[in-house]
Amino acid sequence: MTGQIICVGLGPGDPELMSRRAYRLVGEARHVAFFRKKGRPGQARQIVEGMLSEGAVEYPMEYPVTIEIPFTDPEYNRLLGAFYDDWATRLADLARTQDVTVLCEGDPFFYGSFMHLYTRLKGRVPLQIVPGITGMSGCWTATGQPITWGDDVLTVLMATLPEAELAARAAATDALAVMKIGRNLAKLKRALATAGRLEDAWIVSHATMSEQSVTRLVDAGDCMPYFSIVVVHGQGRRP
Amino acid sequence: MTGQIICVGLGPGDPELMSRRAYRLVGEARHVAFFRKKGRPGQARQIVEGMLSEGAVEYPMEYPVTIEIPFTDPEYNRLLGAFYDDWATRLADLARTQDVTVLCEGDPFFYGSFMHLYTRLKGRVPLQIVPGITGMSGCWTATGQPITWGDDVLTVLMATLPEAELAARAAATDALAVMKIGRNLAKLKRALATAGRLEDAWIVSHATMSEQSVTRLVDAGDCMPYFSIVVVHGQGRRP
Numbered sequence: 001m002t003g004q005i006i007c008v009g010l011g012p013g014d015p016e017l018m019s020r021r022a023y024r025l026v027g028e029a030r031h032v033a034f035f036r037k038k039g040r041p042g043q044a045r046q047i048v049e050g051m052l053s054e055g056a057v058e059y060p061m062e063y064p065v066t067i068e069i070p071f072t073d074p075e076y077n078r079l080l081g082a083f084y085d086d087w088a089t090r091l092a093d094l095a096r097t098q099d100v101t102v103l104c105e106g107d108p109f110f111y112g113s114f115m116h117l118y119t120r121l122k123g124r125v126p127l128q129i130v131p132g133i134t135g136m137s138g139c140w141t142a143t144g145q146p147i148t149w150g151d152d153v154l155t156v157l158m159a160t161l162p163e164a165e166l167a168a169r170a171a172a173t174d175a176l177a178v179m180k181i182g183r184n185l186a187k188l189k190r191a192l193a194t195a196g197r198l199e200d201a202w203i204v205s206h207a208t209m210s211e212q213s214v215t216r217l218v219d220a221g222d223c224m225p226y227f228s229i230v231v232v233h234g235q236g237r238r239p
Numbered sequence: 240m241t242g243q244i245i246c247v248g249l250g251p252g253d254p255e256l257m258s259r260r261a262y263r264l265v266g267e268a269r270h271v272a273f274f275r276k277k278g279r280p281g282q283a284r285q286i287v288e289g290m291l292s293e294g295a296v297e298y299p300m301e302y303p304v305t306i307e308i309p310f311t312d313p314e315y316n317r318l319l320g321a322f323y324d325d326w327a328t329r330l331a332d333l334a335r336t337q338d339v340t341v342l343c344e345g346d347p348f349f350y351g352s353f354m355h356l357y358t359r360l361k362g363r364v365p366l367q368i369v370p371g372i373t374g375m376s377g378c379w380t381a382t383g384q385p386i387t388w389g390d391d392v393l394t395v396l397m398a399t400l401p402e403a404e405l406a407a408r409a410a411a412t413d414a415l416a417v418m419k420i421g422r423n424l425a426k427l428k429r430a431l432a433t434a435g436r437l438e439d440a441w442i443v444s445h446a447t448m449s450e451q452s453v454t455r456l457v458d459a460g461d462c463m464p465y466f467s468i469v470v471v472h473g474q475g476r477r478p
Contacts, residue, residue: 012370016260019250019372023259071389071476080478107376108385115385116477122383131251131380131447133258137346137370144361144368146347146354150310151419153408154395161390169392180390208370237310238355239319 009132014208029101033059044103088120138207150237159184166191175234248371253447268340272298283342327359377446389476398423405430414473
């Protein structure tokens with residue numbers, strides 16, 4: 001084993017928000033793997049457009065399923081488990097002789113798909129993780145308001161949770177970031193209304209990119225991009 | 240008014256984890272302000288050591304008080320409020336004719352001191368914020384374990400909160416990051432024990448820097464650097 005697998009966090013989308021290390025590693029990479037939905041270019045790959053070295057070999061890792069099957073269906077786990085097993089083996093084989101760079105939008109250890117390869121590769125291959133600016137940081141910066149002050153509690157929720165749990169947790173926190181919006185937006189709006197937080201919520205799409213939009217959630221339609229993030233700012237202690 | 244004030248998030252500490260934009264802006268800056276405790280170099284200033292342009296003018300903004308007075312004392316707010324008022328005016332005056340760059344470790348809108356200048360400057364001066372990799376991302380990456388999976392709920396807490404609240408919130412979340420440790424470590428340990436989370440907690444100091452230490456919290460002493468962060472990893476859904 002002479003190679004390693006390096007997962008590079010690319011940040012929220014603006015290529016200039018990649019870390020200097022991520023930029024250097026992407027430019028040096030000879031073998032570049034990244035996740036994408038079938039038929040799509042893939043968010044991570046788009047961020048590094050124009051940065052790959054000549055002759056770099058690309059490995060698009062295409063999810064066998066994204067939202068066509070609910071994740072509660074055992075078939076979902078079976079398909080994705082086999083997909084991650086397969087790619088873990090392929091990347092480990094490559095890493096016998098050379099470094100492999102895996103691209104990840106955001107911060108790899110924060111709800112990232114790479115983690116599913118990571119747990120399969122740990123102990124088999126040398127691994128290196130480069131953290132990145134999270135998508136939610138890109139979003140709260142875009143709102144032009146600090147997210148947390150003083151002793152504020154920040155809660156990060158997935159909109160895939162049940163409505164009652166979303167409402168209870170939104171009511172019990174100072175600041176809030178909600179991800180995995182997609183089809184769950186109407187449910188999330190109801191939950192925030194129940195919690196008394198809807199009026200203070202913002203939804204940000206394509207943060208840090210040219211298509212960036214920042215809207216009060218009450219003014220947003222019910223169909224927003226999957227990568228949208230809802231934020232409610234804390235109002236904590238300040239001198 | 241021809242200048243602007245640019246707050247640059249510098250990330251968790253390793254200079255190579257600055258964003259490309261942060262690195263560029265720091266290198267171009269002619270007027271560079273940063274917070275520090277009296278008599279200390281300041282974490283933000285240390286990260287950019289060797290990067291400032293020749294002739295850059297530095298403005299160390301020295302806190303009049305940090306932990307000498309409890310933040311519940313009205314005098315604490317009075318002193319800090321006057322300090323932020325004063326620096327907001329000085330930076331706004333400078334920005335009449337030129338750009339001013341303010342350095343911030345981590346991510347400026349996430350519990351950062353710059354927010355107190357930001358609210359005083361908004362509407363008076365053009366402002367730009369560059370997000371950064373958070374200190375907590377540096378910490379969870381250092382533990383070598385993903386922080387959140389699937390639908391995990393992440394809670395971010397300040398150890399300055401009361402023990403009972405820390406315990407209740409630690410018990411009610413999947414993943415946890417706790418900041419502002421310092422003198423609150425013994426209290427935090429008791430709270431995590433009450434919540435049944437102490438055995439799973441890690442404490443990370445100087446993440447991403449040469450002095451980085453990663454320790455199980457049960458094995459840590461009661462005196463750790465203020466900038467230490469405690470993390471408890473989520474164990475959510477995974478295929």
